[in-house]
Amino acid sequence: MRSIRRAVPFAALLLIAFGPARPQSHIKHHATRTASELKPFRLPFTSPAGPATWYLAQPYGNTVGAYFQRHDTYRYGQGIHFGVDFAAPCGTEIVAIGDGVVSEVDKLSHGALPHNLLIDHPNGYTSFYGHLLRRAQLYPGQRVTAGQVVALSGDPDETCHSRPHLHLEIRDHSHTRATNPVTLIDADWNALTLAGPSARGFERDLDDPRRWQFLDDQPDIVFSGRLLNDYDYPWPPEWGR
Ligand SMILES: [Zn+2]
CATH class of the missing domain: 2.70.70.10 (Glucose Permease (Domain IIA))
Known part of the structure; x- marks a missing residue:
């Protein structure tokens, strides 16, 4: 057990610890590109939504x-x-x-x-x-x-x-x-x-x-x-x- 642990590179441990970084960034990039392609317009206000604004x-x-x-x-x-x-x-x-x-x-x-x-x-x-x-x-x-x-x-x-x-x-x-x-x-x-x-x-x-x-x-x-x-x-x- 101890030898296996020593054999695992530090970078690989980081990858396991912090999970699926690549799939997440891929999804984010895809969503951004799709939004700009399919949704060409912006909201008609500069202020954020809220009960005092809109x-x-x-x-x-x-x-x-x-x-x-x-x-x-x-x-x-x-x-x-x-x-x-x-x-x-x-x-x-x-x-x-x-x-x-x-x-x-x-x-x-x-x-x-x-x-x-x-x-x-x-x-x-x-x-x-x-x-x-x-x-x-x-x-x-x-x-x-x-x-x-x-x-x-x-x-x-x-x-x-x-x-x-x-x-x-x-x-x-x-x-x-x-x-x-x-x-x-x-x-x-x-x-x-x-x-x-x-x-x-x-x-x-x-x-x-x-x-x-x-x-x-x-x-x-x-x-x-x-x-x-x-x-x-x-x-x-x-x-x-
Ligand atoms: Zn109306």
């Missing part, structure tokens, strides 16, 4: 709230909440989620009043910032860079105390389709769900109860397409029915 209020997708309003507010988005809502005090600085060119300022037909801003990105996506406090001090054609302050967050009710939040969408340039920002913004989304009321969750189709139940598993929508979630057996059931 938090995830309603995710993109088949949320209970969108389901209940699928015939009116969210009919245009196939019954899906087609953006992410970040609760934030009025006046919170909003930054561009990627390099791009301003395409529209206060195009009110796009919704998310009282003020909105759209930025076209070279990768084919358009970011849409809604419910802004005031008209963005930018003009169509102006170049912006990722992280540049482009707007201030507001409140759709224009009170700044009822439901101040940023509604952020990612569309294609033709405004035909919207995509789940969770799949395109590089952020710790698991941690972001730990604060705020987003745990209210997603509407279930009891005929297919596992579909669209996770933050990163939600359908793209085509604007003005048919409802995706007009369920025969929904859960939770609709109030008053």
Whole structure:
């Protein structure tokens, strides 16, 4: 026993003691590369999430709230909440989620009043910032860079105390389709769900109860397409029915 112990080189002992260093670093490197390749955008804030700054209020997708309003507010988005809502005090600085060119300022037909801003990105996506406090001090054609302050967050009710939040969408340039920002913004989304009321969750189709139940598993929508979630057996059931 003693001779075997003496024969084991010191470096090998270190390797045993400190475990699988290579696999860990490999995984980390792989995850970083995948994130930058598949998630080209950043969060629209410079401050970290928190109760005094901003938090995830309603995710993109088949949320209970969108389901209940699928015939009116969210009919245009196939019954899906087609953006992410970040609760934030009025006046919170909003930054561009990627390099791009301003395409529209206060195009009110796009919704998310009282003020909105759209930025076209070279990768084919358009970011849409809604419910802004005031008209963005930018003009169509102006170049912006990722992280540049482009707007201030507001409140759709224009009170700044009822439901101040940023509604952020990612569309294609033709405004035909919207995509789940969770799949395109590089952020710790698991941690972001730990604060705020987003745990209210997603509407279930009891005929297919596992579909669209996770933050990163939600359908793209085509604007003005048919409802995706007009369920025969929904859960939770609709109030008053
Ligand atoms: Zn929204």
